[in-house]
Amino acid sequence: MEELRNRAKQLLEAKTVDVVIGYGETLNNKIKAVFIRKPEDAVKLVYDERCTQNLGVYLTKHEVKHFGKPAIVASVSTMRTVLQLCSEKQVKDDGVLVLGVTLEGKFLEFPTFKTVETFMEKGVQPIPAKDLELMAKIETMSLDERWAFWQEELQKCTKCYACRASCPMCYCNRCMVDYNQPQWISVPSTEIGNLEWHLMRAMHLAGRCVNCGECGRACPQEIPIHLLTFKASEEAQNQFGAVAGLSSTMPSTLSSWKPNDKENFIQ
Amino acid sequence: MEVFEPKIVAFVCNWCTYAGADLTGTSRIKYATNVKIIRFPCTGRIDFMLLMKALSNGADGIIVSGCHPNDCHYTSGNFHARRRWMMFRGVASYLGIDLRRITFSWVSAAEGAKWAEVVNKATDEITKLGPNEAYVKTAKKFQSMDN
Numbered sequence A: 001m002e003e004l005r006n007r008a009k010q011l012l013e014a015k016t017v018d019v020v021i022g023y024g025e026t027l028n029n030k031i032k033a034v035f036i037r038k039p040e041d042a043v044k045l046v047y048d049e050r051c052t053q054n055l056g057v058y059l060t061k062h063e064v065k066h067f068g069k070p071a072i073v074a075s076v077s078t079m080r081t082v083l084q085l086c087s088e089k090q091v092k093d094d095g096v097l098v099l100g101v102t103l104e105g106k107f108l109e110f111p112t113f114k115t116v117e118t119f120m121e122k123g124v125q126p127i128p129a130k131d132l133e134l135m136a137k138i139e140t141m142s143l144d145e146r147w148a149f150w151q152e153e154l155q156k157c158t159k160c161y162a163c164r165a166s167c168p169m170c171y172c173n174r175c176m177v178d179y180n181q182p183q184w185i186s187v188p189s190t191e192i193g194n195l196e197w198h199l200m201r202a203m204h205l206a207g208r209c210v211n212c213g214e215c216g217r218a219c220p221q222e223i224p225i226h227l228l229t230f231k232a233s234e235e236a237q238n239q240f241g242a243v244a245g246l247s248s249t250m251p252s253t254l255s256s257w258k259p260n261d262k263e264n265f266i267q
Numbered sequence B: 001m002e003v004f005e006p007k008i009v010a011f012v013c014n015w016c017t018y019a020g021a022d023l024t025g026t027s028r029i030k031y032a033t034n035v036k037i038i039r040f041p042c043t044g045r046i047d048f049m050l051l052m053k054a055l056s057n058g059a060d061g062i063i064v065s066g067c068h069p070n071d072c073h074y075t076s077g078n079f080h081a082r083r084r085w086m087m088f089r090g091v092a093s094y095l096g097i098d099l100r101r102i103t104f105s106w107v108s109a110a111e112g113a114k115w116a117e118v119v120n121k122a123t124d125e126i127t128k129l130g131p132n133e134a135y136v137k138t139a140k141k142f143q144s145m146d147n
């Protein structure tokens, strides 16, 4: 932690970056995101096992961009976020200094996105065992059981859109659910509207989700909605060999195609 | 007993399948009348949300059809669509949506007979499956809330 604070201080003093996005503590010892802009504030940075939020969500925020060049405290999911955002032209190439934390908890600084890509070759963050277990369970369910399972889960959704707000890949200025002409998704929480909302969310994140799990953690109703985008990631990998967040130049999975994309259902 | 006549909505592209369906008609080929055709500029335009809207408005089945690969009027619209459907099917079936109700096909402007075949097959399949109950029930709840 000292290492991180010192390095942040140095970077701000040397004006290498204008803001360090990291974790800090609130007055009642909860973790929150902090945006450090003065070298003397670098002592406010903390890093421990409570720091789970994917801070990548702030990189595309207007208010944060306004600060200037950022450095970001990045878990492996956040590193993937940065690369994916770059491939989608949402951050400039090498426009973010990545202060990485490896899976073993070691601090590692990445001067360029190329070096992040090289690091990613060693492997991405594993999907938590609890999620894998539930995913495997859903896979073995019959169609009716799946329908019942998701109806049961999704009826809890209050349409608060915390999942959308917490997701670093949901950066559209205007989301399709906010349109009312035509209205694609019902405003109140209704069974069919909730189903459509979550199908749409998964489809719009398909091949872009970096499996950080933030949406599931953000959901106040504890709906395992991250499994839907995890499933979409799995499909992207199995069907198109595309894994999000490994490269800063990869083409978008669903806005590109190959003449030999293999399916078995078109008559 | 009343015979179940499924309502099928077909989303087709203007350049191939719509022209193909026209040919079915001008060739005087008879086929199931359960299908309502909606014409789109290209399969690339057929968003999955349109299918969802058809289902929630009471369609028992859906057909999505367009030009064969390499035949797209806009070069690559159908390639984009193909990827989207491949993904859609994965996610939709994970949510418990019955994919047997959604038929995908390539029908060119010269394949009038194939169009009749596709529609007849889909109609048979959906007649066997019966009305789209789980979905309609859920959608009805939505409508009653609306009123």
Ligand code: SF4
Residues within 6 Å of the ligand: A166, A167, A168, A169, A170, A205, A208, A209, A210, A211, A212, A213, A214, A215, A216, A226, A229
């Ligand atoms: S969909 Fe969820 S798991 Fe995927 S990138 Fe967004 S927040 Fe992370």
Ligand code: SF4
Residues within 6 Å of the ligand: A156, A157, A158, A159, A160, A161, A162, A163, A164, A218, A219, A220, A221, A222, A223, A225
């Ligand atoms: S965070 Fe949870 S309750 Fe809120 S909209 Fe997303 S799924 Fe629904």
